[in-house]
Amino acid sequence: MNRNYSQDLVVRPRRTRTDAWTRRLVAENRLSVDDLIWPVFLQEENGSSEVASMPGVKRYGPDCLVDAIGEAIDLDIPAIALFPYNNPATKTPDCREAYNPDNLICSATRAIRKHYKDVALIGDVALDPYNSDGHDGLLRNGIILNDETVEILCKQALAQVEAGCDYVGPSDMMDGRIGAIRDTLDEAGHTYAKIMSYTAKYASAFYGPFRDAVGAKGALKGDKKTYQMDPANSEEALRLVELDMQQGADMVMVKPGLAYLDIIQRIKSTFGVPTMAYQVSGEYAMIKAASANGWLDHDAVMMETLMAFKRAGTDAVLTYFALDAARILK
Numbered sequence: 001m002n003r004n005y006s007q008d009l010v011v012r013p014r015r016t017r018t019d020a021w022t023r024r025l026v027a028e029n030r031l032s033v034d035d036l037i038w039p040v041f042l043q044e045e046n047g048s049s050e051v052a053s054m055p056g057v058k059r060y061g062p063d064c065l066v067d068a069i070g071e072a073i074d075l076d077i078p079a080i081a082l083f084p085y086n087n088p089a090t091k092t093p094d095c096r097e098a099y100n101p102d103n104l105i106c107s108a109t110r111a112i113r114k115h116y117k118d119v120a121l122i123g124d125v126a127l128d129p130y131n132s133d134g135h136d137g138l139l140r141n142g143i144i145l146n147d148e149t150v151e152i153l154c155k156q157a158l159a160q161v162e163a164g165c166d167y168v169g170p171s172d173m174m175d176g177r178i179g180a181i182r183d184t185l186d187e188a189g190h191t192y193a194k195i196m197s198y199t200a201k202y203a204s205a206f207y208g209p210f211r212d213a214v215g216a217k218g219a220l221k222g223d224k225k226t227y228q229m230d231p232a233n234s235e236e237a238l239r240l241v242e243l244d245m246q247q248g249a250d251m252v253m254v255k256p257g258l259a260y261l262d263i264i265q266r267i268k269s270t271f272g273v274p275t276m277a278y279q280v281s282g283e284y285a286m287i288k289a290a291s292a293n294g295w296l297d298h299d300a301v302m303m304e305t306l307m308a309f310k311r312a313g314t315d316a317v318l319t320y321f322a323l324d325a326a327r328i329l330k
Protein backbone atom coordinates (compact mmCIF):
# COMPACT_ATOMS: atom_id res chain seq x y z
CA MET A 1 0.00 0.00 0.00
CA ASN A 2 1.23 3.42 -0.90
CA ARG A 3 0.33 6.13 1.55
CA ASN A 4 1.36 9.69 1.45
CA TYR A 5 2.03 10.29 5.10
CA SER A 6 2.40 14.00 4.80
CA GLN A 7 -1.11 14.50 3.39
CA ASP A 8 -2.90 11.58 4.96
CA LEU A 9 -1.88 11.53 8.60
CA VAL A 10 -4.20 9.37 10.67
CA VAL A 11 -2.26 9.53 13.85
CA ARG A 12 -1.53 13.09 14.84
CA PRO A 13 0.25 13.21 18.20
CA ARG A 14 -0.22 16.97 18.27
CA ARG A 15 -3.98 16.54 18.78
CA THR A 16 -3.41 15.94 22.48
CA ARG A 17 -1.30 19.09 22.71
CA THR A 18 -3.62 21.59 21.06
CA ASP A 19 -5.08 23.16 24.16
CA ALA A 20 -4.41 23.52 27.85
CA TRP A 21 -7.36 21.39 28.99
CA THR A 22 -6.35 18.43 26.84
CA ARG A 23 -2.78 18.75 28.01
CA ARG A 24 -4.09 18.66 31.57
CA LEU A 25 -6.09 15.51 30.85
CA VAL A 26 -3.16 13.61 29.41
CA ALA A 27 -0.43 14.84 31.76
CA GLU A 28 1.37 11.77 33.09
CA ASN A 29 2.96 13.36 36.12
CA ARG A 30 1.92 16.01 38.58
CA LEU A 31 3.88 17.96 41.08
CA SER A 32 2.26 18.96 44.33
CA VAL A 33 3.29 20.56 47.57
CA ASP A 34 3.20 17.02 49.05
CA ASP A 35 6.39 16.34 47.07
CA LEU A 36 8.48 19.02 48.73
CA ILE A 37 10.96 18.90 51.60
CA TRP A 38 12.44 22.24 52.67
CA PRO A 39 16.06 22.31 53.90
CA VAL A 40 16.63 24.90 56.64
CA PHE A 41 19.97 26.15 57.97
CA LEU A 42 20.27 26.95 61.66
CA GLN A 43 22.60 29.39 63.40
CA GLU A 44 23.26 30.09 67.06
CA GLU A 45 23.02 33.89 66.91
CA ASN A 46 19.64 35.59 66.86
CA GLY A 47 18.59 37.12 63.57
CA SER A 48 19.34 35.62 60.22
CA SER A 49 22.24 35.65 57.80
CA GLU A 50 22.45 35.27 54.04
CA VAL A 51 24.35 32.51 52.29
CA ALA A 52 26.27 34.43 49.63
CA SER A 53 26.47 31.58 47.13
CA MET A 54 22.78 30.72 47.57
CA PRO A 55 20.76 33.89 46.97
CA GLY A 56 17.47 33.79 48.86
CA VAL A 57 18.65 31.14 51.34
CA LYS A 58 19.13 32.18 54.95
CA ARG A 59 20.44 30.71 58.15
CA TYR A 60 17.92 31.26 60.92
CA GLY A 61 18.68 32.11 64.54
CA PRO A 62 16.51 30.95 67.45
CA ASP A 63 14.41 34.14 67.45
CA CYS A 64 13.27 33.87 63.83
CA LEU A 65 13.27 30.14 63.22
CA VAL A 66 9.75 29.43 64.40
CA ASP A 67 8.31 32.17 62.14
CA ALA A 68 10.21 30.79 59.14
CA ILE A 69 8.87 27.32 59.81
CA GLY A 70 5.40 28.83 60.20
CA GLU A 71 5.65 30.18 56.68
CA ALA A 72 6.42 26.70 55.34
CA ILE A 73 3.54 25.22 57.31
CA ASP A 74 1.14 27.86 55.97
CA LEU A 75 2.17 26.67 52.51
CA ASP A 76 1.43 23.09 53.60
CA ILE A 77 4.99 21.81 53.19
CA PRO A 78 5.02 18.35 54.81
CA ALA A 79 8.67 18.08 55.87
CA ILE A 80 11.65 20.17 56.91
CA ALA A 81 15.28 19.05 56.95
CA LEU A 82 17.50 20.76 59.51
CA PHE A 83 21.19 21.58 58.94
CA PRO A 84 23.41 23.43 61.43
CA TYR A 85 25.91 26.24 60.90
CA ASN A 86 28.11 25.70 63.92
CA ASN A 87 30.55 28.24 65.25
CA PRO A 88 34.14 27.09 64.66
CA ALA A 89 34.72 26.98 68.45
CA THR A 90 32.32 24.02 68.75
CA LYS A 91 34.16 21.94 66.13
CA THR A 92 36.52 19.27 67.42
CA PRO A 93 38.27 16.20 66.00
CA ASP A 94 36.00 13.95 68.13
CA CYS A 95 32.83 15.77 66.95
CA ARG A 96 31.22 15.59 70.38
CA GLU A 97 28.91 18.51 69.60
CA ALA A 98 27.10 16.18 67.16
CA TYR A 99 25.37 14.38 70.05
CA ASN A 100 25.08 17.25 72.51
CA PRO A 101 21.36 17.21 73.40
CA ASP A 102 21.44 21.03 73.31
CA ASN A 103 23.12 21.37 69.93
CA LEU A 104 21.54 23.47 67.19
CA ILE A 105 19.45 20.70 65.62
CA CYS A 106 18.16 19.40 68.95
CA SER A 107 17.27 22.80 70.36
CA ALA A 108 15.66 23.92 67.10
CA THR A 109 13.64 20.72 67.03
CA ARG A 110 12.33 21.29 70.54
CA ALA A 111 11.53 24.94 69.77
CA ILE A 112 9.64 24.06 66.59
CA ARG A 113 7.80 21.20 68.30
CA LYS A 114 6.46 23.59 70.95
CA HIS A 115 4.59 25.45 68.22
CA TYR A 116 3.96 22.92 65.48
CA LYS A 117 3.08 19.26 65.68
CA ASP A 118 2.06 18.54 62.10
CA VAL A 119 5.28 18.83 60.16
CA ALA A 120 7.96 16.20 59.75
CA LEU A 121 11.35 17.23 61.11
CA ILE A 122 14.38 15.52 59.62
CA GLY A 123 17.69 15.73 61.47
CA ASP A 124 20.84 15.55 59.37
CA VAL A 125 23.14 12.81 60.61
CA ALA A 126 26.77 13.32 59.59
CA LEU A 127 29.80 14.76 61.31
CA ASP A 128 30.99 17.42 58.88
CA PRO A 129 29.38 20.46 60.54
CA TYR A 130 30.95 19.40 63.88
CA ASN A 131 34.33 18.24 62.65
CA SER A 132 37.35 20.53 62.78
CA ASP A 133 38.59 18.90 59.57
CA GLY A 134 35.27 19.15 57.75
CA HIS A 135 34.84 15.44 57.02
CA ASP A 136 31.67 13.40 57.53
CA GLY A 137 33.61 10.86 59.55
CA LEU A 138 36.36 10.82 62.16
CA LEU A 139 39.79 11.28 60.64
CA ARG A 140 42.95 9.70 61.99
CA ASN A 141 46.27 9.94 60.18
CA GLY A 142 44.47 10.94 57.03
CA ILE A 143 42.10 7.92 57.15
CA ILE A 144 38.33 8.10 57.70
CA LEU A 145 37.46 5.66 60.48
CA ASN A 146 34.25 3.88 59.56
CA ASP A 147 33.15 1.93 62.62
CA GLU A 148 34.20 4.55 65.14
CA THR A 149 32.24 7.11 63.13
CA VAL A 150 29.15 4.91 63.09
CA GLU A 151 29.17 4.82 66.91
CA ILE A 152 29.00 8.59 67.01
CA LEU A 153 26.33 8.72 64.30
CA CYS A 154 24.17 6.45 66.46
CA LYS A 155 24.48 8.81 69.42
CA GLN A 156 23.78 11.77 67.14
CA ALA A 157 20.67 10.14 65.66
CA LEU A 158 19.38 9.20 69.12
CA ALA A 159 19.86 12.75 70.43
CA GLN A 160 17.90 14.13 67.47
CA VAL A 161 15.03 11.68 67.87
CA GLU A 162 14.87 12.25 71.63
CA ALA A 163 14.63 15.99 70.90
CA GLY A 164 11.62 15.31 68.67
CA CYS A 165 12.87 14.62 65.15
CA ASP A 166 10.55 12.25 63.27
CA TYR A 167 13.23 11.24 60.83
CA VAL A 168 16.96 11.01 60.81
CA GLY A 169 18.76 11.53 57.53
CA PRO A 170 22.19 9.89 57.57
CA SER A 171 24.12 11.77 54.86
CA ASP A 172 27.57 10.54 55.82
CA MET A 173 28.00 7.43 53.58
CA MET A 174 29.73 5.25 56.20
CA ASP A 175 29.24 1.49 55.81
CA GLY A 176 26.71 -0.18 58.07
CA ARG A 177 25.33 2.97 59.62
CA ILE A 178 21.69 2.31 58.75
CA GLY A 179 21.52 -0.99 60.66
CA ALA A 180 23.44 0.45 63.60
CA ILE A 181 21.21 3.51 63.82
CA ARG A 182 18.07 1.34 63.50
CA ASP A 183 19.25 -0.85 66.39
CA THR A 184 20.08 2.15 68.54
CA LEU A 185 16.70 3.78 67.94
CA ASP A 186 14.79 0.54 68.48
CA GLU A 187 16.63 -0.29 71.70
CA ALA A 188 15.68 3.13 73.02
CA GLY A 189 12.03 2.47 72.13
CA HIS A 190 11.89 4.70 69.04
CA THR A 191 10.58 1.97 66.79
CA TYR A 192 8.68 4.40 64.60
CA ALA A 193 11.39 7.01 64.16
CA LYS A 194 12.12 6.89 60.46
CA ILE A 195 15.37 6.70 58.53
CA MET A 196 15.71 8.61 55.29
CA SER A 197 19.00 7.22 54.10
CA TYR A 198 21.25 9.20 51.78
CA THR A 199 21.91 5.93 50.01
CA ALA A 200 23.38 7.03 46.70
CA LYS A 201 25.30 10.14 47.60
CA TYR A 202 27.93 11.00 45.04
CA ALA A 203 31.27 12.73 45.59
CA SER A 204 30.02 15.79 43.75
CA ALA A 205 31.30 19.25 42.96
CA PHE A 206 27.71 20.49 43.19
CA TYR A 207 27.91 20.71 47.00
CA GLY A 208 30.15 23.78 47.03
CA PRO A 209 27.58 26.38 48.13
CA PHE A 210 26.24 24.08 50.90
CA ARG A 211 29.70 23.91 52.44
CA ASP A 212 29.56 27.73 52.62
CA ALA A 213 26.13 27.53 54.21
CA VAL A 214 27.22 25.19 57.02
CA GLY A 215 30.69 26.73 57.30
CA ALA A 216 32.50 23.51 56.40
CA LYS A 217 34.34 24.79 53.36
CA GLY A 218 37.39 26.30 55.03
CA ALA A 219 37.77 23.30 57.30
CA LEU A 220 37.65 20.54 54.69
CA LYS A 221 41.01 19.05 53.83
CA GLY A 222 41.08 16.87 50.76
CA ASP A 223 37.95 15.38 49.25
CA LYS A 224 35.22 12.89 50.19
CA LYS A 225 35.94 10.30 47.53
CA THR A 226 36.78 7.50 49.99
CA TYR A 227 33.20 7.47 51.25
CA GLN A 228 30.93 9.24 48.75
CA MET A 229 30.18 7.45 45.47
CA ASP A 230 32.06 7.77 42.21
CA PRO A 231 29.92 9.62 39.62
CA ALA A 232 30.95 6.91 37.15
CA ASN A 233 28.89 4.25 38.93
CA SER A 234 25.27 3.16 38.89
CA GLU A 235 25.26 -0.62 39.59
CA GLU A 236 26.87 0.26 42.91
CA ALA A 237 23.92 2.51 43.76
CA LEU A 238 21.56 -0.43 43.33
CA ARG A 239 23.67 -2.59 45.65
CA LEU A 240 23.62 0.18 48.25
CA VAL A 241 19.83 0.45 48.06
CA GLU A 242 19.54 -3.27 48.70
CA LEU A 243 21.86 -3.05 51.71
CA ASP A 244 20.09 -0.02 53.17
CA MET A 245 16.66 -1.58 52.82
CA GLN A 246 17.87 -4.78 54.49
CA GLN A 247 19.18 -2.68 57.36
CA GLY A 248 15.88 -0.90 57.91
CA ALA A 249 15.97 2.28 55.81
CA ASP A 250 12.44 3.60 55.23
CA MET A 251 13.30 5.70 52.21
CA VAL A 252 16.36 6.17 50.06
CA MET A 253 17.85 9.35 48.68
CA VAL A 254 19.76 10.12 45.52
CA LYS A 255 22.03 13.12 45.62
CA PRO A 256 22.70 15.34 43.68
CA GLY A 257 19.50 15.43 41.66
CA LEU A 258 19.39 16.50 38.04
CA ALA A 259 22.69 14.96 37.00
CA TYR A 260 21.59 11.63 38.53
CA LEU A 261 18.03 11.18 37.24
CA ASP A 262 19.08 7.86 35.68
CA ILE A 263 19.93 6.57 39.16
CA ILE A 264 16.52 7.62 40.48
CA GLN A 265 14.78 5.87 37.64
CA ARG A 266 16.77 2.66 38.05
CA ILE A 267 16.21 2.54 41.81
CA LYS A 268 12.50 3.17 41.44
CA SER A 269 11.99 0.64 38.68
CA THR A 270 14.15 -2.04 40.33
CA PHE A 271 12.97 -1.78 43.94
CA GLY A 272 9.84 0.39 43.96
CA VAL A 273 10.89 1.82 47.31
CA PRO A 274 10.20 5.39 48.48
CA THR A 275 12.84 7.33 46.56
CA MET A 276 13.82 10.90 47.35
CA ALA A 277 16.02 13.28 45.42
CA TYR A 278 18.13 16.13 46.72
CA GLN A 279 18.28 19.11 44.38
CA VAL A 280 21.52 20.32 45.90
CA SER A 281 23.02 23.72 46.53
CA GLY A 282 24.99 23.89 43.28
CA GLU A 283 21.90 23.09 41.24
CA TYR A 284 20.07 25.87 43.06
CA ALA A 285 22.97 28.31 42.62
CA MET A 286 23.17 27.68 38.87
CA ILE A 287 19.50 28.49 38.34
CA LYS A 288 19.71 31.55 40.60
CA ALA A 289 22.82 32.90 38.88
CA ALA A 290 21.57 32.39 35.35
CA SER A 291 18.18 33.90 36.09
CA ALA A 292 19.74 36.86 37.93
CA ASN A 293 21.54 37.55 34.66
CA GLY A 294 18.30 37.35 32.74
CA TRP A 295 19.50 34.23 30.91
CA LEU A 296 16.87 31.84 32.26
CA ASP A 297 13.27 32.26 33.40
CA HIS A 298 13.63 31.44 37.10
CA ASP A 299 10.19 30.07 37.90
CA ALA A 300 9.79 28.17 34.64
CA VAL A 301 13.17 26.45 35.00
CA MET A 302 12.53 25.72 38.67
CA MET A 303 9.20 24.03 37.93
CA GLU A 304 10.61 22.16 34.95
CA THR A 305 13.43 20.69 37.05
CA LEU A 306 11.01 19.66 39.80
CA MET A 307 8.77 17.96 37.23
CA ALA A 308 11.82 16.15 35.84
CA PHE A 309 12.31 14.59 39.29
CA LYS A 310 8.71 13.38 39.30
CA ARG A 311 9.00 11.99 35.78
CA ALA A 312 12.12 10.05 36.77
CA GLY A 313 10.15 8.41 39.58
CA THR A 314 10.96 10.51 42.63
CA ASP A 315 8.48 10.50 45.50
CA ALA A 316 9.66 13.76 47.05
CA VAL A 317 12.35 16.35 46.41
CA LEU A 318 14.50 18.03 49.00
CA THR A 319 14.93 21.46 47.46
CA TYR A 320 15.90 25.00 48.42
CA PHE A 321 13.10 26.05 46.06
CA ALA A 322 10.45 24.38 48.26
CA LEU A 323 8.78 27.61 49.40
CA ASP A 324 8.92 29.26 45.95
CA ALA A 325 7.50 26.16 44.31
CA ALA A 326 4.80 25.75 46.96
CA ARG A 327 3.65 29.35 46.36
CA ILE A 328 3.23 28.58 42.66
CA LEU A 329 1.48 25.25 43.32
CA LYS A 330 -0.97 26.70 45.84
Ligand SMILES: NCc1[nH]cc(CCC(=O)O)c1CC(=O)O
Pocket residue numbers: 125126127128136171172206207208209210211224279280281282
Ligand atom coordinates in the same frame (compact mmCIF):
# COMPACT_ATOMS: atom_id res chain seq x y z
N1 LIG B 1 26.90 15.67 55.27
C1 LIG B 1 27.33 16.46 54.23
C2 LIG B 1 26.28 17.07 53.39
N2 LIG B 1 24.96 17.05 53.65
C3 LIG B 1 24.31 17.75 52.61
C4 LIG B 1 25.28 18.17 51.71
C5 LIG B 1 25.12 18.92 50.44
C6 LIG B 1 23.82 19.52 50.17
C7 LIG B 1 23.82 20.56 49.12
O1 LIG B 1 24.80 20.76 48.39
O2 LIG B 1 22.79 21.23 49.01
C8 LIG B 1 26.51 17.75 52.19
C9 LIG B 1 27.74 18.12 51.49
C10 LIG B 1 28.92 17.30 51.47
O3 LIG B 1 28.85 16.07 51.37
O4 LIG B 1 29.97 17.90 51.55
